Amino acid sequence: MAEGKRITTTPLISLVTINYKQAQVTCDMLESTKTLTYPRFEVIVVDNDSKDDIAERIQQGNYPNVRLVVSPDNLGFSGGNNLGIQHAKGDFYFLLNNDTIVTPNLLEQLLIPFSQYPDVGVVCPKIRFHDQPTIIQYAGYHPLNPYTGRTWAIGLMEPDKGQYNQPGPTWFAHGAAMLVSREVLKKAGSLDDSFFLYYEELDWSARIRRAGFQIYYQPDALIYHRESMSVGKANAMKVYYHTRNRLWFMRRNVAGFPLLIFYLYYFCLALPKALIQYTLPWQPTYLKAVKDAITWNLTHTTKALAPMPMPVAVAGKY
Incomplete structure (x- = not known):
């Protein structure tokens, strides 16, 4: 700088x-x-x-x-x-x-x-x-x-x-x-x-x-x-927006081969893990939140932006 x-x-x-x-x-x-x-x-x-x-x-x-x-x-x-x-x-x-x-x-x-x-x-x-x-x-x-x-x-x-x-x-x-x-x-x-x-x-x-x-x-x-006081430590709204916006963020900020790998990782590993996590103790409101989050992304389009630049090094920190 x-x-x-x-x-x-x-x-x-x-x-x-x-x-x-x-x-x-x-x-x-x-x-x-x-x-x-x-x-x-x-x-x-x-x-x-x-x-x-x-x-x-x-x-x-x-x-x-x-x-x-x-x-x-x-x-x-x-x-x-x-x-x-x-x-x-x-x-x-x-x-x-x-x-x-x-x-x-x-x-x-x-x-x-x-x-x-x-x-x-x-x-x-x-x-x-x-x-x-x-x-x-x-x-x-x-x-x-x-x-x-x-x-x-x-x-x-x-x-x-x-x-x-x-x-x-x-x-x-x-x-x-x-x-x-x-x-x-x-x-x-x-x-x-x-x-x-x-x-x-x-x-x-x-x-x-x-x-x-x-x-x-x-x-x-x-x-x-005081972390998570506004929406609580775990609830259906938090599950919905975390799921929805993780996908939305990646679609807006990552493109090409990395985005393809992310889709494979997310839909083959991360999403099945979440579904199992909410199915075994039977939490239907959480399962619905995940479904609604995926559906939202399927019905909303966005244009991926240019790759994010790296922070500039200062005094040997990076």
């Missing part, structure tokens, strides 16, 4: 989060934003047709700079964030899960890579589990395996002993927390609404890198994440 000019002003950061029937969880996150030391930020809470008491809780909580945007429909993760971005005034958009807890110097640390490297478009913090605060959830992403459609977070489930304290570019952003520049939206667009839930940040990351930006991991920024 080429050295860039440091940010000399204090840009406005728009923090966008989504509430879906989790008013208390959302307010726990908002409470943690009171500790943020960065002087210029606004908070936009998008309520995805929750019909809960989030408005009253926000009013009673005396949260600084918070605006509530109510959607009459559940727009999912993609659509909810896109709606929040439409109402944002910031120079940067910080998309943050409502089931997170922030740390005081988070925003200052996330801004640093933007001032150092002109081609950085997204910066993600180190993420640890809220209930296991010394255990890592995210310290960057491994590259996608184009034959299996799998990737996984670096450091996942490892105790944090400082082994991933080197900042640098990474393959994918993490949907729980990503600071995105306004320039990214101008050149790469926003999240794709077709995903609704899951894989949307991977697809967006691929488009962002195709547009010439780097995705950067900043370990000096830290959040804590």
